[in-house]
Amino acid sequence: MSAYTALSQAGYRASVRDKTTLFFTFAFPLIFLVVFGLIFAGQALEDSGRTYISYTAPGVLSWGVGNAALFGIGFVLMQWRRDDLLRLIRMTPTSLPSVLASRYTLALGIGVVQAVLFVAVAMLPPFRLTLDSGWPLALPVLFLGITTFLTMGVIVGSIATTPEAVAAIANCVMVPMAFLSGSFLPMDMMPGWIQAVSWALPLRYFNDAISAALVGSGDMGDIAVGCAGLLAFTVVFGAIALKTFRWSNHS
């Protein structure tokens, strides 16, 4: 068994054996779907005529997937370093890319299951989300978005030394970003300067691209812009992640 396979299997077992975390990972975005779905039931957006659900579902989905990717790797890295498991890994011939690849595979798996479950529930009455014919394009966008938020999670997991710090930092990043990037509320409702600021946030590109692919709120150009934005953020965060990565809490 290769190190990559073994680490993926260990991570998979650790995930499925923690039923509480597993449940809430998948339930969290659904809770937001239900809450916003009920608040804005049957309402359409003024300008576009789109139903509110067609707006909020992709936004909540991309936020939920990004959130899980960031928190997941953040907690694991902090915990592995605190428990000295990273030291153990470092003493083996296993390369860091193998370690990261196994976590990447797990994050992609969790993100895909989250997305499928979320979209399936969103299509049910009373939400009645209808998918655009271009929905399969959401899959590569999803992978790219997970990659971006995973690199952010590596930074968080390298800075934080306690679970409390991971939660505090990650929440400070993800909750304001959700509102500023239009995940929960339409960007059109925001003041102009917030709309401008949103272009400096990765979630904005994730939202736009997922939305364009899933419900047809934009065209191929919007998906391309979204993907390009996510790619740029991945490069930047990836570089910072490599800089901040630490094998041990003791220098």
Place this chain on the structure above:
Amino acid sequence: MSPTADPAGATAVELTDVRKSYGAKHAVDGVTLTVPRGEFFGLLGPNGAGKTTLVEIMEGLRKPDAGTVSVLGHQPARREKSLLPRLGVQTQSSAFFVRLTAREHLETVAALYGVAPDAVGTTLETVGLTAHAEVRVDDLSGGQRQRLAIASALVHEPELIFLDEPTAALDPQARRDLWQVLRDLKGAGRTIVYTTHHLDEAQELCDRVGIMVNGSITALDTPGRLIAAGTGNTRLLVPAARLPLDTARTLPGVETATVDGDMVVLVTTDSGTTLAEVAKVAGLEGVQTRTVSLEDVYLQLTGTA
């Protein structure tokens, strides 16, 4: 000696004037040390003496500020893939993959070393964890976790094994069992470098010990020679009821006499003569003799005696 002067590979670890500072603190302050292959080497010293830093430099986890380090002919800090599988490192008793069983954890470690999981069962057997193989690591007791951490250092059958206080959390029986495991490893030709606070254990197991104080190795020899070179004093314990302190002080050979509980403790440079006198004045019933142990030498050298 440079690695090239050791073509037969008879040296496992070779340190030359190794130094490592953290700010103003000299954690390792000029250590020169050679551990031959097949040796059981014990590193002793008080907490904060620099033992862990020194071992971590040998493991390649820390880079020394100065000096040269050669481990099995390699520079460990380079983390060469050909060297790492030849080293076994006992991890902290927390370094486990969460929610895995002991067996699954060890299988994962084996895979990280790129070896087949065949050895997992025998390694669990070796450290006495077979009965707990299917227990989640989170549910293991302190001693069991420690044994699993040791197993993590052995599963890939390394040539050179680093153990950090391997018997610290073990009960007396488990400790004796582990002694046997360590003796067997040495018997199989492995080199063991280990730190411990148990001096009786070091005296029992080690071919050589180094005593580390304030970043330097202040004594380096076989336990037997260290003891012989240490104080020549023997302590005699005589029931206080039969030997008044004033009388005790006048006996030939006695350096000091003190009362400890219901015993008078005599420190003597000439145990034969003193013992003969004690026999005359107090009789030998209940008299105990304490010869020097590694512990006395250690306490003397570390300045805590």
